[in-house]
Amino acid sequence: MTHHHTAKRATVVGAGIAGLAAALRLHQDGWHVVVLEQAPARRSGGYLVNLHGPGYTAAERLGLLPALRPRDIGFFGSILVHADGREKFRIPAEVAAAAVGDRALSVFRGDVEAALYDAVAEHADLRFGSIVQGIDQTATEVVVTLGDGTRVRSDLLIGADGVHSRVRELVFDAGPAAFVDLGHMVGAFPLAAPPGHVPEGAGTTYLGPGRTAAVMNLGPERSSAFFTYRCADSSAELSAGAGPALHRAFGDLGGGVADALAQMPFDTAYFDSVGQIVLDRWSRGRVVLLGDAAWCVTVFAGYGAALALDGADRLGSALAEYGADLAAAFDAWESALRPEVRKRQTLARRGMSRFAPSTRAQVWANEMTLRAIQLPGIRGLVRRAIQRANN
Numbered sequence: 001m002t003h004h005h006t007a008k009r010a011t012v013v014g015a016g017i018a019g020l021a022a023a024l025r026l027h028q029d030g031w032h033v034v035v036l037e038q039a040p041a042r043r044s045g046g047y048l049v050n051l052h053g054p055g056y057t058a059a060e061r062l063g064l065l066p067a068l069r070p071r072d073i074g075f076f077g078s079i080l081v082h083a084d085g086r087e088k089f090r091i092p093a094e095v096a097a098a099a100v101g102d103r104a105l106s107v108f109r110g111d112v113e114a115a116l117y118d119a120v121a122e123h124a125d126l127r128f129g130s131i132v133q134g135i136d137q138t139a140t141e142v143v144v145t146l147g148d149g150t151r152v153r154s155d156l157l158i159g160a161d162g163v164h165s166r167v168r169e170l171v172f173d174a175g176p177a178a179f180v181d182l183g184h185m186v187g188a189f190p191l192a193a194p195p196g197h198v199p200e201g202a203g204t205t206y207l208g209p210g211r212t213a214a215v216m217n218l219g220p221e222r223s224s225a226f227f228t229y230r231c232a233d234s235s236a237e238l239s240a241g242a243g244p245a246l247h248r249a250f251g252d253l254g255g256g257v258a259d260a261l262a263q264m265p266f267d268t269a270y271f272d273s274v275g276q277i278v279l280d281r282w283s284r285g286r287v288v289l290l291g292d293a294a295w296c297v298t299v300f301a302g303y304g305a306a307l308a309l310d311g312a313d314r315l316g317s318a319l320a321e322y323g324a325d326l327a328a329a330f331d332a333w334e335s336a337l338r339p340e341v342r343k344r345q346t347l348a349r350r351g352m353s354r355f356a357p358s359t360r361a362q363v364w365a366n367e368m369t370l371r372a373i374q375l376p377g378i379r380g381l382v383r384r385a386i387q388r389a390n391n
Contacts, residue, residue: 007032009154011144012124013132013167015042017109018291018308019160020116023124024062025316033123034152036130036144038161042117047188047226047270048073048216049112052104054340055306058313059105059112067115073106073218077202085197085204085255108190108224112305132161135170135287142286156326157287158315160308163277165293171284180276182298182349184230185237187246189269191215191223195259198223204256211249215256225260234273242271274298276345283330290315297344307344311337 008031012019015037023033051059051068059065075093082088120126131147135157142157159167168174198204198217206213211229218224229249231237237245243264250257277296282289291308298304315333322329 008156010034010156010158011036011142011152011154012158012160013037013144014159014161014165014291014293015039015117015126015128016160016162016291016308017112017116017305018293018312019158020113020120021058021062021309021312022158022160022290022315024116024120025312026319027120027123028062029316029320032125033120034125034127034154035120036132036146036152037126037128038131038166040129042113042128047109047224048106049109049305050104050106050303051112051306051309053306054310055303056103056105058306058309061313062116062309063119064112064115064309065105067118068105068107068111071107071111073108073222075106076216076218077199079199079202079204081204081206081255083206083208083253085206085253085257087204108222109305110190112309132166132170135167137285137287155286156319158290159287159293160290160312161293163272163275163292163296165277165289167287168277168279168289168293171287172279172281172289174279178277178279180278180349181234182274182276183232183234184228184274185234185245185249185271186274187225187227187242187269187271189225189242189260189265190221191225191260191263192221192265193263194219194223195225195256197254197259198256206253206255206257213250213253213257213260215260217256225257225264228274231273234275238271238273242269245271276348278345282334283327286326288315288330288333295341295345297341298348303344307341310340 010026010031010033012023012033012035015035019035023035026033059068077093078091079087080089132144133147134145136143141153141155144152144157146152157167159165159171161167168178194200194217195215198215200217200219203214203216212227214226216224227246227250246264247261250261275296276298277292277294279294282294290311292304295307296304297307314337318329318333322332
């Protein structure tokens with residue numbers, strides 16, 4: 001009874017960055033991978049993500065750099081503006097470039113998704129429109145039952161299905177307690193036409209009490225808008241929907257913000273409450289959570305994509321090292337990754353820059369930004385502008 005000739009089988013739930021990265025890494029290690037995604041088609045959402053440090057290294061190890069480099073936006077100037085769109089203060093692109101160096105990419109989330117999808121599509125069995133109904137595991141396998149009754153059997157199940165994870169709900173009895181609501185909403189969407197009131201090659205950031213709006217003009221098909229605001233009841237905002245909620249929160253602003261809201265794609269805008277997932281353990285038996293499903297650090301600054309790539313790549317390394325001993329692989333992986341996740345979550349919760357200033361240039365940019373906005377209680381909202389400067 002030897003089974004060594006059959007490839008190990010993995011099921012990945014979620015075809016976002018974490019899920020596709022896990023599928024790619026496991027395929028590279030000889031696994032047979034099925035990816036189950038509940039959405040009917042690919043999601044190529046458009047906020048900016050920054051890959052530097054571990055995120056850049058993971059993208060390099062996964063072989064994604066040739067696809068991502070041509071899409072790199074690079075560094076751009078950041079302009080702080082008044083409510084009507086007039087310029088208040090400028091941070092030149094050179095500050096950011098000096099702080100980060102060469103091993104950094106600034107790309108849209110959709111670019112990362114596309115690079116991963118193209119790398120893995122012909123190797124993994126990708127099934128869109130797959131709703132997970134049940135998960136059962138035995139000593140030897142894990143079985144996923146789908147909405148249509150189909151059963152998918154494998155040696156390992158990776159739940160990479162995001163902050164509202166169904167896998168987490170079914171397998172980890174953490175319940176709503178795992179979600180730490182940070183009392184903010186976030187919205188982001190690509191702009192088909194460049195925003196008129198923002199100079200090409202720059203981003204404008206408006207910071208006001210309880211809200212931030214950033215609008216980038218990087219030319220046609222490369223421009224985007226990002227919004228975050230404090231709210232008392234996130235479920236009420238979610239039921240209102242992206243269009244009405246963002247218009248209500250930012251409709252009084254002029255300049256690039258007004259341009260962006262005027263061309264907001266109601267159906268495809270990213271819109272969600274800001275919260276973190278905090279779990280004692282990221283694995284249970286043959287099931288392991290990855291990315292936002294396990295440790296959402298919040299979408300504020302885009303470090304989630306870097307952590308998802310790095311986490312997926314490291315998970316592959318641990319599985320390769322420990323072979324059939326899944327428990328040992330999961331333990332080694334989790335204990336190595338947890339300190340970084342804890343650090344990122346703490347930074348986000350403190351409401352300061354997602355990226356701790358690691359160079360004099362970054363410290364200077366942070367100080368200049370704080371000095372430029374002499375408003376009480378604003379520090380927590382500066383994270384977006386600082387991240388622009390640091391990126």
